[in-house]
Amino acid sequence: MKQIKGINDFVVKFANVNGTGSASANHLFAKAIFRMGIPVSPRNIFPSNIQGLPTWYEVRVSKKGYLGRRGGVDMMVCVNPQSMEKDIASVEPGGYFLYDSTKPLANHMKRDDITILGVPLTEMCMREYTVPRLQQLLKNVVYVGAMAALLDIDFRVLKDLLNDQFKGKEKLISSNVHALEMGYQFAKENFQCPLPIRLERKGGNVAPHILEKPHILMNGNTAAALGAIYGGATVAAWYPITPSTSVVDAFAKYAERMRIDAGSGKKNFAIVQAEDELAAMGMVVGASWNGARAFTATSGPGLSLMSEFLGLAYFAEVPVVLIDVQRSGPSTGMPTRSQQSDILAAAYASHGDTKQVLLFPATPRECFDMTVQAFDLAERLQTPVIMMTDLDLGMNDWMSPPLEWDDNYEMDRGKVLDAEGLDSVEKWGRYLDVDGDGICYRTLPGTHPDKGAYFTRGSSKNEMAVYSESGEDYVQNVDRLLRKFETAKSYVPKPKTHPPIKVKKPKTDLKLGALFFGTSASPAYEAVEMLAPEGYPIDTMRIRAFPFHESLDRFIHDHDMVFVIEQNRDGQMRQLIMNECEIAPDRLTSVLNYSGTPITARTIAHQIRQALKTKSAEIVPLKRETA
Amino acid sequence: MKQIKGINDFVVKFANVNGTGSASANHLFAKAIFRMGIPVSPRNIFPSNIQGLPTWYEVRVSKKGYLGRRGGVDMMVCVNPQSMEKDIASVEPGGYFLYDSTKPLANHMKRDDITILGVPLTEMCMREYTVPRLQQLLKNVVYVGAMAALLDIDFRVLKDLLNDQFKGKEKLISSNVHALEMGYQFAKENFQCPLPIRLERKGGNVAPHILEKPHILMNGNTAAALGAIYGGATVAAWYPITPSTSVVDAFAKYAERMRIDAGSGKKNFAIVQAEDELAAMGMVVGASWNGARAFTATSGPGLSLMSEFLGLAYFAEVPVVLIDVQRSGPSTGMPTRSQQSDILAAAYASHGDTKQVLLFPATPRECFDMTVQAFDLAERLQTPVIMMTDLDLGMNDWMSPPLEWDDNYEMDRGKVLDAEGLDSVEKWGRYLDVDGDGICYRTLPGTHPDKGAYFTRGSSKNEMAVYSESGEDYVQNVDRLLRKFETAKSYVPKPKTHPPIKVKKPKTDLKLGALFFGTSASPAYEAVEMLAPEGYPIDTMRIRAFPFHESLDRFIHDHDMVFVIEQNRDGQMRQLIMNECEIAPDRLTSVLNYSGTPITARTIAHQIRQALKTKSAEIVPLKRETA
Amino acid sequence: MSYIKPKFRHPRLPANRLGFTVADYDGAISTLCAGCGHDSISAAIRNACFESSIPPHRIAKVSGIGCSSKMPTYFLGKSHGFNSVHGRMPSVATGASLANRDLTYIGVSGDGDTASIGMGQFIHLIRRNVNMTYIVANNGCYGLTKGQDSATADLGSVAKGGAVNPFEGIDLASLAILQGASFVARSFSGDKGQLEPLIRAAMAHKGFAFIDVVSPCVTFNNHVGSTKSYTETREHLDAMPLDFVPMRDEITTQYAEGTTQNVTLHDGSVIHLHKADSSYRTDDRRAAMDSVQQADEDGRILTGLLFLDPDSQDLNQSLNLATRPLNELGKDELCPGSKVLKSINEGLR
């Protein structure tokens, strides 16, 4: 049997039962690798219940720093009999399978093309511990210990992590360390250690850009919450829903630390758990109308429920910041799985002619930056700004360069007239487009005794904010809203391109391009790097906002065949591009995954290869002016 | 001054104050013309309040049978000083202006390019009647009398109508007839009667297709309500909202007449005024799940609120019939004005990947037929069917060929297994695609003691309806939903084409086509007839449903330049076509009106002329195979 | 993932009047946390349906979203069920009930599902007096989203993380009484002896029957400081026991004078109420409300049948609905035909 080999470059997956304490043990494993300076990206694949169902934790180790999923499993650690049959079957040939051998492996599951490593976890723990809870919990730590031996994890690092985690609780630390050692010992004694797949402390093969700065390990929801803190949000109204709940949880945690008025001990923020998403969005609308920076976070079903209010905010021009942490499917779908499938629902949220501003962060760092920016944009543009993240980004830990903050940052509160401002303008009308950019001057309640009061409404009005059913007033108003949307293009984050990969002998004359956004980006870059040596040079552009920047149009026009990589069934981003950039559909080829688990580099590469095989012949290269 | 001339071919507009009884007088006017056998189409343009604001009633008389708006006003009858200045200004040169001359016309309003006809309405009524309510009400009847003289309305017809209207209330009839006569007399004595614009009883110039069958005059909402009666709807759940309210009002009226169980006097239908639109849709979902034909009617804001439930119904595959009577604008917008702007919101209602079946009726007759069909489709396809009508069609009276009913019609209840059915199938799974068309066999609660029970849910499941978070199960399921949507194409109403208009000397080599739907159709046909003699032959296709029939693709591919005529700002139907038919955007040119008042033939013709002027040069005619 | 329980039909399992054993009322194996109060409620529903000899397939189960709303999967596997959307089960139940008035409807919801997002629909469901049994598995928190306070969490109750709830909890039972519900009860998932007859009575009642069941969440709200833990609930319970005697059975038991009150339901079934406090009036809305509020003020959790109006007018009556289920009507009853349409056309000329 040929065993899979690799230093700092493999995929390990843990199969557990949820509610049994595996999450923290698995986290310990991933964090140890991170502390060793080796690029790692862990993913929790968990069921939509609280206890007793199969749950997985996939850890990718990638010296080159690929943080997206690669596809395939090199080593499976399975302590869940419910899922074992499928789990063992999913291991790559030449891979490794560690399981709880207290109960022997059923014959029909056995494979001889992989290395099977039995550790009698239950037995060991039954022997060692008497409290049932400890028997269950420490089983997880034991296999981490075994993995430490098998993969060469620095044992010190593991101990340090336990010390950090249980600071002050000596007893817990020692029992955990003991369990670790038990596993370690067992592996050393029974298996070839380390395995052909293994780790090596930083240096060696690790991509230099990862080593440049001391990275952090954090999830997107926490980063977004910090963005809300730094962006000056004072009102958060929300309704619990997976996978967005931890955005507000983290906001609360940081706010309790950083937003308490020193003198009075009172809070410089308000968090309200609303009765549902309609109310959450209503509170944000009310607070923003009244001049506070306010936000909410939700997921699909909440977005649907918010759509009437999003239409109001669009039409009445009230700033709103909404963080949509996308999950799988229409309706309840798969609430604990990831997708990028709310694009159209968000872009055109609500009835009537509406267009909403969207942001697409791809990393925790961007979740932080873009949340701050979302508040600036919402106030600058006086309209909802929806940050489209997803479960994969929001709830999983990502290696990220540290967050950065420029102390010179000033909030952009947009065109708001204060009392002085009102006194200084000759004529004020809430919807007078004085500057020609479609953005008018707003006023806040309570500002001026005589001037600037107006009635905000979701019904039609004239430039002076007086109720109007005149067709001309209506048209003038919604045309201005379109103009404002044009203006938005110059404010929102621009797409990112990377220098193209040089390909020695290209196998095609076509100019190839790939478009993607959010969590599809990491595996997309990796797929592009996979395809380059195969003779397919692909230029990339990562979309970061809607409305689209004109460089997107140019990118598409500069390429003969453009792949749009996204995680939904209907190719929603592709449709949005077609609609808004007036692009011919045959220019854009969808690369899709919507299974609920994040798209992998292999899937992308595979679909692109297929498309090149079947479609490229039909495409006539565009004539381009040579610059 | 050259006066506008025309027999059975002009536009009259009445300017009133709402809540003053003008509506029924104006209706009397239009209905009299209808009874004379002359094609007429009246339109109510009313404010969003109950009393005291300007309201208009536009009556188009068209011997050729054009029922859409033409554009322009030939004669204005103005009894509202609030709006008089704009009203008089809007009359076409050479036109006529009848006003209440009790108060003389202000100098600055006077025009000498139109014929001004003063009738001292208030004065006459003050003199004649003592009860204030009568003074106000009969003023309206007096001007109808004057119009009868001026336009040559058959006085007998007017009297008959009053007799019908006030059957049994002799006093009312005589006072109304008296008022009519008073106006008639005044006009005869003071003005040249008839005017150069006037009516002529049927025969004469009226288009023969109008005369063929005895037409009816009815609004789309009533027709839809009748469709629900004939289609076998038993549960209606709704929440009041203009302009959809009268759908359920009419349903209630007819049901009270036709759906009372003869023996018991009990009701074979249930109507529930829900607490809001979410609840209304929830009730429809519950009733349909349980095997009743159920529907709701709403407008924009309601559609937004229903989106979560629409997603559930799509994903859980529950039949739903929703009648969306579209109004203007995002948010509250202009609630009493018309638009076709919920297309995208309806087609992609809810988060996640969803596609909803839409129907686009263009006439009351079609409102009737398509409502019946909507129930068949919803049950056949096990999915929501949204009939997209609008205020113009729903609330205005349209001349229409009579409704027809085939007594051989059988409801298509779709694939529902009863007890016998369940006993006869070998293996049943709620989501097993036995027939390969994406439509599976459903069962109803209470049917069989042992078989067919399953759990309906908005979350992901396998083919046996067991909850599942497996990516394969999810993908299989949503791919099947796509397949079902493909299947839908063969069930939904096909687009209509008309034989092209022959043009003697075409001014262009391009093959021109026009696409439209719903209330844009009438004026579109008229515009096409306007443009033909100018040398522009335009083929037409009226879209009647989404998903689109393949003939739509063919139509687009067969034309070099295709106009998409619709009543919204963003060209939503054009976008939907681009998305779903993979059409290059430069093939589709938008013709838009979104002012809230229905699009006119002149607007359409004008925009097409402009586009031909500016764009046609850029277009390279397609090469076509000659058949 | 959820497993269909293998059915080992023990030949000697006792059968009910219809010949069904209790196993015929089983559902799939629960995926809730071990010890969750909701599982006890599932069992109580199953037993109640068995005892009352309702054919399983003539029951329809509806729910919203939450751990509690998953419950219908875990009982009555032979009944159709509908796990709808969060907080909007009342409307789905209303529609279902209109479509077929002949089935027995059991709605299951949570305190989040009903008292937060579902509050509006809940109140309007009561107002319409839809003929159904509505059970709230009330744990004072959002189990499925990991333990946030719900709107029924009591003022001062301490969350697992330590936060003290600053808001007054909503008492769904009082609310239901005030809003005119025709059957209002409260119980505790740990009190099978009371809960089962209550569910049977609720299903026998014609009209809306509401049962608020304290059902501790062992994972997120069963600690010291929580007012909805097993311990706290047991300590403050003030239970009014009862028996349910179905229509067909003869009343045989004798009760001591004064301690028992009998209430006859519309279908002839009888409820025996054994009341510690014999002044409690289940037939007087104002008095019942006042007693419940009083108990509340005294820190007692009053459980049992709190209010009953056996003769209220349910939605089918308010709407004067035909006695045949609407979903059974066919073309003949529904479609007026071409002649009628001709006369309608006439009227439109």
Place this chain on the structure above:
Amino acid sequence: MSYIKPKFRHPRLPANRLGFTVADYDGAISTLCAGCGHDSISAAIRNACFESSIPPHRIAKVSGIGCSSKMPTYFLGKSHGFNSVHGRMPSVATGASLANRDLTYIGVSGDGDTASIGMGQFIHLIRRNVNMTYIVANNGCYGLTKGQDSATADLGSVAKGGAVNPFEGIDLASLAILQGASFVARSFSGDKGQLEPLIRAAMAHKGFAFIDVVSPCVTFNNHVGSTKSYTETREHLDAMPLDFVPMRDEITTQYAEGTTQNVTLHDGSVIHLHKADSSYRTDDRRAAMDSVQQADEDGRILTGLLFLDPDSQDLNQSLNLATRPLNELGKDELCPGSKVLKSINEGLR
């Protein structure tokens, strides 16, 4: 279309403590039907604000959708207003109040807006005790959509078309008392003498103040058979008059012993209640509820201050909110800066 009323400032119009005349509290000309009860409420709000000398621009008006929700256009033209969406004003008001705790918030709604589509938000607004005055112009119908019954329409009330309402009406005042509202009143648009002081007291109250105002719809619900017509309301009115003495004013009037009860609000203002039935207790929730229910059963429409808890904890307190309005805080208070972020980064390694 709505016209800005020309302001003829009569030099001798009396001014309030701030020097404003009542005209400074005017809004645009009403587009409601002549005689609509809502216009009287607008006038009462205008007068109350004038009398209480609140600077117009320090008031914010919020409403939903409906004839009633249009009212804010017709008073206080110098105040910002927000005509939001149907039934969801409570959430908008909550957000607004959190953003700036220093303004006076007046919410105006209808019975459709509050008791149907808005029911859930209304109850949760009460639960949070948001510091605002919430007025429902209650006409038992949907005026703006042409007269359908609303959820407050009484059982048996006859609609204009002749249909008899088969559902029990929801009594918002009882509901508010039960749900813990800290200030609950009921009044009649035709009773200016009672309504104005009630509004003044409501605005002075710290916390959620609810006033349910019977406000006949002359166009759709003022006929014989309607229980919300002017005539019916007048005939069954059982009014408890009151005076409002603002904080600054000295109490000078003397009242006969026993007929008057004084209640002091949080800000020092005093309400004098003149009660026909001196047994009425505004300070005991259960008693108040029972009296209201009793009156209801007797077919009387009890109006006046029904319940008051002057010392309740409002949302700002529950959340321990800073005393400075949140919308005034700037970068210095809000943004922790780069150093803190560095230490956060450290913690994530």
